[in-house]
Amino acid sequence: MRVVRTVEQLREALEYMRSGGHSPIGFVPTMGYLHEGHASLLRRAGELSNTVVMSIFVNPLQFGPNEDFASYPRDEQRDLELAEREGADIVFIPTVEEMYPQAIRTTVSVASLTTQLCGASRPGHFDGVTTVVSKLLHMVQPDYAFFGLKDAQQVAVLRRMVSDLNMPVEIVACPIVREADGLALSSRNVYLSGEQREEALVLSRSLRAAREAILDGRARTASEVRQVLVSEISTSRLAEIDYAEVLTFPDLENLGDNETLASVPGEIIMALAVKFGRTRLIDNNVFIPKEAAALV
Amino acid sequence: MRVVRTVEQLREALEYMRSGGHSPIGFVPTMGYLHEGHASLLRRAGELSNTVVMSIFVNPLQFGPNEDFASYPRDEQRDLELAEREGADIVFIPTVEEMYPQAIRTTVSVASLTTQLCGASRPGHFDGVTTVVSKLLHMVQPDYAFFGLKDAQQVAVLRRMVSDLNMPVEIVACPIVREADGLALSSRNVYLSGEQREEALVLSRSLRAAREAILDGRARTASEVRQVLVSEISTSRLAEIDYAEVLTFPDLENLGDNETLASVPGEIIMALAVKFGRTRLIDNNVFIPKEAAALV
Structure with missing residues (x-):
């Protein structure tokens, strides 16, 4: 080398x-x-x-x-x-x-x-x-x-x-590489205190919850998926949401609030940015709604 | 080919x-x-x-x-x-x-x-x-x-x-390639009427006049050079000046009105854009003021 x-x-x-x-x-x-x-x-x-x-x-x-x-x-x-x-x-x-x-x-x-x-x-x-x-x-x-x-x-x-x-x-x-407990690897993870590190799991957990809600049929629209993301992240006392979005990928276009994900022909991204103190973490999931099974 | x-x-x-x-x-x-x-x-x-x-x-x-x-x-x-x-x-x-x-x-x-x-x-x-x-x-x-x-x-x-x-x-x-009479070649020259084509010679003529004025010591500053350019271009009834500028080259920075060209360490550009009817022509001269002889 x-x-x-x-x-x-x-x-x-x-x-x-x-x-x-x-x-x-x-x-x-x-x-x-x-x-x-x-x-x-x-x-x-x-x-x-x-x-x-x-x-x-x-x-x-x-x-x-x-x-x-x-x-x-x-x-x-x-x-x-x-x-x-x-x-x-x-x-x-x-x-x-x-x-x-x-x-x-x-x-x-x-x-x-x-x-x-x-x-x-x-x-x-x-x-x-x-x-x-x-x-x-x-x-x-x-x-x-x-x-x-x-x-x-x-x-x-x-x-x-x-x-x-x-x-x-x-x-x-x-693909994103994660710790065993789900936290997406980032050089910035080193900034987190012990408590923040624990609560930072809400990012991957909320994405998983949203995936499950989509598979179950509980979340059908962008707005419903956002609600799942936000409500899961809000279980953390330390988390401050910068954004929790559902957009087309890779064009990053907004979905209508009542547009069903299944009607989107291509890929969709659920994307999060959440602050813990001064540390801002991001995570996301890209998937094809029509092939919901591929989410799991 | x-x-x-x-x-x-x-x-x-x-x-x-x-x-x-x-x-x-x-x-x-x-x-x-x-x-x-x-x-x-x-x-x-x-x-x-x-x-x-x-x-x-x-x-x-x-x-x-x-x-x-x-x-x-x-x-x-x-x-x-x-x-x-x-x-x-x-x-x-x-x-x-x-x-x-x-x-x-x-x-x-x-x-x-x-x-x-x-x-x-x-x-x-x-x-x-x-x-x-x-x-x-x-x-x-x-x-x-x-x-x-x-x-x-x-x-x-x-x-x-x-x-x-x-x-x-x-x-x-x-280098710029010119017609025998001095007009810089341009695909847009084809737009010119006979009369405009003749008057378009003021571009190269004014650059030549400015060069001579610099060599003679009649034009020592950017402002004096601009005056020569503008007054020569103004002899054409059809010419409408878009710009007639003297700047450093290649950084295209303004010279102070009373700054002598000879004090500029690098190259200088005299640059013109002149309209004849709807046709806009450009021409220029890049030179090193300290080596004024190289102008001729």
């Missing part, structure tokens, strides 16, 4: 792999503080690619002024051990100065998909994501890029960007 | 050239109705590349609602003859539907460089340019892309986009 810290070293390392015939290239962009979710992306990358590149970069552009850029957890040594163990060939760890040597004037933005959910709560966040992912894709020029479905909106936005701009890469979305 | 009309055919044709070792790839994006200026881009591309790709696409995204998208001149047969004669290997002629199969939600935009000059007169124009050029660069993945300096602001904007987004391509700027 080779660790590179400049764009030039990265391009050299990639050129070496490409000229040696080690294509296709798979790319796993991360903000570090890696967990089993990232490990699953690396393993999937290893299945589809002959060279696996991981980047570790906490991107200031996608953090709002009152967000946790400065305190975002970092542990390079542990990250490198995980990357090595999971088969990364090249790990790219640029500084902020290497990524943004001059004030960046260019923005890549995806309209409408970014006004909902996390886009509404975190203005500018997705412009920061699409811009930095564009940069990274241009640096690595991978055949595949791997993203976790925990950030389902991010997957939807990046797929749209890649398709709209004809970027020569395939976005591969990988 | 191969003519392709779909992105898929284009990628196949490029893959064939690449796998045959015919790299580097040079790319000349155009809106067609080709003239000697485009021919000079193709020739330069031929010098630097083993495969020359030209695109012909009148991009609706970069035209304002009251601009000449519908009437923009088109002549595919003549364009193909010129492309063949000047050594293009692949000509890509997509339809609007091929370029935009779904409503495009993604925009690439470059801030600040696009608020001046043509950006001020043509709101949204440069977003249309940067977005479509991003798409084309992702389709062709060229080593070099060639643009004429007549659209000097476009060159500045695209260079910034490529650098900010780490696009793996070099933007090659090529």
Whole structure:
């Protein structure tokens, strides 16, 4: 495994792999503080690619002024051990100065998909994501890029960007990885106190309750599903709901309050953002209502 | 020479050239109705590349609602003859539907460089340019892309986009090509009546007058240069000035009215947009004030 810290070293390392015939290239962009979710992306990358590149970069552009850029957890040594163990060939760890040597004037933005959910709560966040992912894709020029479905909106936005701009890469979305008790893995889970960690289970529990209500026929419309989500989350004293939404996926369009889920032809997402103190957690479930059995 | 009309055919044709070792790839994006200026881009591309790709696409995204998208001149047969004669290997002629199969939600935009000059007169124009050029660069993945300096602001904007987004391509700027009498070549010159065509010479004439005034020491500041430009253009009864500006290049920053050009460390642009009836013409001169002799 080779660790590179400049764009030039990265391009050299990639050129070496490409000229040696080690294509296709798979790319796993991360903000570090890696967990089993990232490990699953690396393993999937290893299945589809002959060279696996991981980047570790906490991107200031996608953090709002009152967000946790400065305190975002970092542990390079542990990250490198995980990357090595999971088969990364090249790990790219640029500084902020290497990524943004001059004030960046260019923005890549995806309209409408970014006004909902996390886009509404975190203005500018997705412009920061699409811009930095564009940069990274241009640096690595991978055949595949791997993203976790925990950030389902991010997957939807990046797929749209890649398709709209004809970027020569395939976005591969990988399933959410959870703790044994259901909590979706996140680098931010480390912020939680013991009590918050326990109550954070309401996210996955409410999604499960909503799935069951849909299967039972107790929740047939978006509005009924939202009610189940909200009432389950409200059982936690510490939980403060940012959003609990039911939308089409990947277009993230609103469903009419009385529209039955079964009438929606494609996929649907139930998406949650819930705050525990200053820590904001997200979770979601993407499913095809017509194939309700696939939910279980 | 191969003519392709779909992105898929284009990628196949490029893959064939690449796998045959015919790299580097040079790319000349155009809106067609080709003239000697485009021919000079193709020739330069031929010098630097083993495969020359030209695109012909009148991009609706970069035209304002009251601009000449519908009437923009088109002549595919003549364009193909010129492309063949000047050594293009692949000509890509997509339809609007091929370029935009779904409503495009993604925009690439470059801030600040696009608020001046043509950006001020043509709101949204440069977003249309940067977005479509991003798409084309992702389709062709060229080593070099060639643009004429007549659209000097476009060159500045695209260079910034490529650098900010780490696009793996070099933007090659090529000199303005002029008629024997000085008029800069433009597909839009065909709109001019006989009388307008004659008076359109004030653009190049005023740039020449300004250069002479700078060399003579009669015009030392941006404001004095602007005066020369405006007074020369005003000798035409038909000319209506959109802008006549003196800015730094490629950052397109304003100079103080009393700042002497000689104190500017880098390049300077004198840029003009002048309307004759409904036809808007542009012209410019980029130079290094400290090396005034290079102006002649």
